Amino acid sequence: MSTKPKTVDCRDCPIHKLQTFRNFEKAELNFISDFKTGELSADAGATILVEGAHSAHLFTILSGWAFRYKMLEDGRRQILNFALPGDLVGLQGSLEGEMQHSVEALTSLRLCVFEKQRLREIFTNHPELAYDVTWIAAREERILDEHLLSIGRRSALERAAYLLAFLQNRASASGEPAKRYLPVNQQHVADTLGLSTVHTNKTLRKLADRKLIRWRERSCEVLDHKGLMKIADWEGLGRENRPFI
Incomplete structure (x- = not known):
């Protein structure tokens, strides 16, 4: 990973141009521009935050994908959620001290860097940003509730359909250029759904046989998003x- 000075001015942030994100007032934008201390670049597979460690920074993803996860002592991994452009990374560690999970770059990443000690200024001086x-x-809690429902009550086929529909929904809303191609491999899917790799492979093959997805070497192409949503009995994230930040 490499940290460098700001190269993207907050006033020219490409995320601002996406219709799914709200606009800032001038005072808010000035504060965020001052709040941002630099940018971080990371290659796929790089660790951004480590469970149990203290981080002095918060991050907003400017481009790329990451995922949050926890590990058991024997090496088993549970992926908790995925982070895409516009998502705030490290908030839990900012409020609780040490990180309660780890964060890894799923693809190459560009992140905006903020000093977490200044987070209190948002709540003191900028109520709209605090909101x-x-x-x-x-x-994030609402999304994790849906993930928990999926792992606890959906069948393997329904779980896989939900996850891929969810990721495609997130990719489209976050302005990712390859909206139909999800940069996940079968191990990522297995570790998110709580299934073995063998079971995951069989389940994904069933979705492929129904012409809902096409699995590639390092990605998944979504062919029928609505079909995946129907199998999962999921209505999507909405268009709010x-x-x-």
Whole structure:
């Protein structure tokens, strides 16, 4: 990973141009521009944050994908969620001290860097931004609730359909250029769904046989998003204008 000075001015942030994100007031934009201390570049597979460690920084993903996960002592991994452009990374560690999970780059990443010690200024001086942070945390909890429902009650086929529909929904809303191609391999899917690799392979093959997806070497192409949603009995994330920092 490499940290460098700001190369993307917050006033020219490409995320601002996406219709799924709310616009900032001038004072908010000035604060965020001052709040941002630099940018971080990371290659796929790089560790951004480590469970149990203390981080002095928060990050917003400018481009690329990452995922949050926890590990058991024997090496088994549970992927908790995925992070895409506009997502805030490291908020849990900012509020609780040490990180409660790890974060890894799924693809090459560019992140905006913020000093977490200044987070209190948002709640003190910028109530609308404070509401945004609360909204982001609440939305994350809502997504994790759906993930938990999926692991606990959906069949393997329904779980896989839900996950791929969810990721395609997130990719489209976050302005990722390859909206139909999800940069996940079968191990990522298995570690998210709580299934063995063999079971995951068989399940994904069933979705492929129904012409809903096409599995590639290092990615999954979504052919029928609505079909995946129907199998999962999932209505999607909605089209609300979401905030970001």
